[in-house]
């Protein structure tokens with residue numbers, strides 16, 4: 026098989042152009058799912074899919090597909106390349122977008138080389154991978170894989186009180202195809218690592234063999250509002266202080282564990298949120314992750330026990346609500362090996378890895394053999410405008426994707 030190479034300049038230009046799309050008035054990249062900014066990014070992507078003469082399909086949860094198929098292979102299950110183009114708040118330009126645009130680039134490169142694959146090849150941009158506005162994250166791919174009903178997903182209420190289905194309709198991406206309309210032959214996702222491992226070890230390619238479990242919940246602590254000046258410390262039922270104890274408990278426990286367990290409190294709000302009022306309520310999110318299913322369950326149980334003791338000690342009431350819960354996922358060994366072979370075929374070192382971040386691949390792995398390719402993140406930084414991957418690494422990753430896709434699309 027000839028060693029083709031992607032058009033690196035076209036790929037890097039599109040990554041930069043999409044990275045400029047949908048920025049807010051402060052210049053921050055916040056293409057939050059189903060927002061006006063998301064629409065601007067989606068429209069840009071669909072224009073590129075159209076320029077590449079792909080068949081464009083949008084399903085009911087707003088997943089966008091660019092499909093390359095012809096009379097000779099239309100009956101076969103497609104090889105699917107995917108990721109997402111929605112972002113977190115004040116994001117970098119590579120998370121998700123790199124994988125979708127590399128999928129488009131791989132298809133265009135194969136087409137321009139006159140290759141007619143034995144199978145259709147499609148590229149997907151899944152809705153609401155980040156889960157910042159609507160929980161859970163990886164929602165579009167979860168629905169596509171049958172893990173959440175499309176009706177339930179469309180009825181999801183956002184952190185801003187909006188309804189996902191209404192927002193998708195408003196931005197013109199409430200598609201008609203049933204999610205899961207086409208079961209992929211295989212799925213590959215190319216993504217920046219978003220961690221320090223590849224850069225630290227000077228390795229350009231990660232062959233991702235598994236992905237850690239994710240537990241998201243919202244904790245609400247109800248205490249008693251009182252005067253900040255007149256209330257003795259012994260008489261307080263301070264929801265804010267109780268929340269601070271939970272945050273410290275989570276961090277100390279994860280840090281002391283000497284395991285890969287990670288714990289994050291990313292959102293917090295006090296009521297009535299006034300400088301001279303002891304908070305009556307604290308509401309915050311807890312993100313727990315661990316590659317080991319048993320350890321993740323143990324962390325959830327430890328938090329539950331701590332909350333019970335804390336409620337008694339502080340004279341507050343504490344309730345929790347589940348936002349997302351995904352078991353660890355192991356990817357397809359055959360595709361992981363194909364990634365290693367493709368890297369070696371290009372003289373690129375690779376190493377097996379676990380993904381710390383959630384990805385659409387973990388959902389599509391429920392319905393098809395799936396795996397991921399990582400490229401280095403400078404400083405291991407992501408979910409931050411300083412997120413950066415060198416152009417040469419981005420192109421190398423896209424070429425490995427191209428080789429893997431070509432092999433999968435040729436396979437019977």
Ligand code: HGY
Nearest residue numbers: 154155162163382383
């Ligand atoms: O939360 C995650 O790991 C992903 O960025 N949605």
Ligand code: MN
Nearest residue numbers: 120121154384
């Ligand atoms: Mn991502």
Ligand code: MN
Nearest residue numbers: 113120155408
């Ligand atoms: Mn992300």
